[in-house]
Amino acid sequence: MRALLLDFDERRPRLGDIAEPAAGEVRLRILECGTCGTDRDLAAFAFGAPPPGESQLILGHEALAEVAASENPGLPPGTLVVPAVRRACPGPCASCAAGRRDLCLTGAYRERGIFGLHGYCAEWAVDSAEDLFPIPPALAGVAVLVEPMSVVEKACDTAVRLHPGHPAHLLVLGAGAVGILAAWAGLRRGWHVTVVSREPADGPRARLLGAAGVTYRTTLPAAGTADLILEACGSASLAAAALACLRPLGVLVVLGARNTTVELPFLDLIVGNQTIAGTVNAGPEHFRQAIATLTALEPSWLRPMIERRPLHRAPASLAAPAAVPGGAIIKVVHTFH
Numbered sequence: 001m002r003a004l005l006l007d008f009d010e011r012r013p014r015l016g017d018i019a020e021p022a023a024g025e026v027r028l029r030i031l032e033c034g035t036c037g038t039d040r041d042l043a044a045f046a047f048g049a050p051p052p053g054e055s056q057l058i059l060g061h062e063a064l065a066e067v068a069a070s071e072n073p074g075l076p077p078g079t080l081v082v083p084a085v086r087r088a089c090p091g092p093c094a095s096c097a098a099g100r101r102d103l104c105l106t107g108a109y110r111e112r113g114i115f116g117l118h119g120y121c122a123e124w125a126v127d128s129a130e131d132l133f134p135i136p137p138a139l140a141g142v143a144v145l146v147e148p149m150s151v152v153e154k155a156c157d158t159a160v161r162l163h164p165g166h167p168a169h170l171l172v173l174g175a176g177a178v179g180i181l182a183a184w185a186g187l188r189r190g191w192h193v194t195v196v197s198r199e200p201a202d203g204p205r206a207r208l209l210g211a212a213g214v215t216y217r218t219t220l221p222a223a224g225t226a227d228l229i230l231e232a233c234g235s236a237s238l239a240a241a242a243l244a245c246l247r248p249l250g251v252l253v254v255l256g257a258r259n260t261t262v263e264l265p266f267l268d269l270i271v272g273n274q275t276i277a278g279t280v281n282a283g284p285e286h287f288r289q290a291i292a293t294l295t296a297l298e299p300s301w302l303r304p305m306i307e308r309r310p311l312h313r314a315p316a317s318l319a320a321p322a323a324v325p326g327g328a329i330i331k332v333v334h335t336f337h
């Protein structure tokens with residue numbers, strides 16, 4: 001079958017023809033697979049690992065698939081599904097055993113298409129029914145956004161859980177796919193949403209956000225104007241600078257900042273009862289929330305986010321820069337069949 005492979009010997013992503021996966025509980029026909037910053041980092045060998053004993057990793061963790069064959073009556077052939085990314089650590093730890101692998105305590109979890117397990121950018125895949133979330137057919141056109149939206153839903157839940165008051169203003173840092181999905185999730189929760197990014201204020205992303213009622217800025221807003229901040233820009237220094245925007249009780253959730261160290265204003269955090277939290281991946285409830293949120297959102301907000309390309313363009317897509325200021329393309333999706 002055709003697959004997008006990360007070749008750890010040749011140190012490059014490439015398309016390959018490889019054996020189909022062995023039988024499993026549910027056989028999936030992959031329909032399409034999104035790419036994100038993680039895939040570009042993988043293609044640059046910043047992190048990631050092939051399955052033990054192998055030198056190639058099938059990439060892809062944002063998938064939409066159709067059940068081709070199934071041993072589970074709850075998932076009959078023809079059902080559309082989105083798979084979860086993370087699988088339990090050996091052991092497993094208490095979190096993984098409780099179905100919250102996103103909260104793994106050992107760090108020995110595996111992630112499909114990222115750490116130690118093949119991903120979904122291939123014609124076929126197999127999975128366990130418990131790792132698959134059924135998608136209403138009406139959502140098919142944008143369901144490839146369910147996985148990144150699940151990460152956003154977890155980040156929003158984390159922020160709300162940690163805020164001891166009634167948050168009303170969300171500041172999002174970054175206008176990539178995660179940043180824009182965070183803006184949509186914030187609007188759905190009834191918050192006022194501001195997005196800060198480098199893209200010009202008259203660019204396509206800013207126009208998309210503005211048309212939905214989101215305030216778009218290229219600089220941070222005034223001090224003390226945000227209850228929640230969601231960092232989705234990859235910049236720890238911008239996240240640290242944005243702390244000045246937090247109101248008392250405010251919460252900053254970091255999602256994408258790279259492994260850099262910054263100085264933190266501890267005294268302000270203390271006297272303001274403020275919180276900084278990190279979050280990664282998503283639990284089953286967040287996938288269900290993501291499906292509900294995407295179902296409730298205006299299709300005209302979601303459809304312009306996606307550019308579909310044939311699979312043969314995938315290696316070139318991965319080589320493109322993660323963020324092109326002013327660039328209109330938000331989520332590149334590769335299609336099969």
Ligand code: BGC
Pocket residue numbers: 036038039061085086111114147148151280281282
């Ligand atoms: C994925 C997450 C994953 C994280 C770290 C993100 O791109 O959406 O599911 O846990 O990368 O590997």
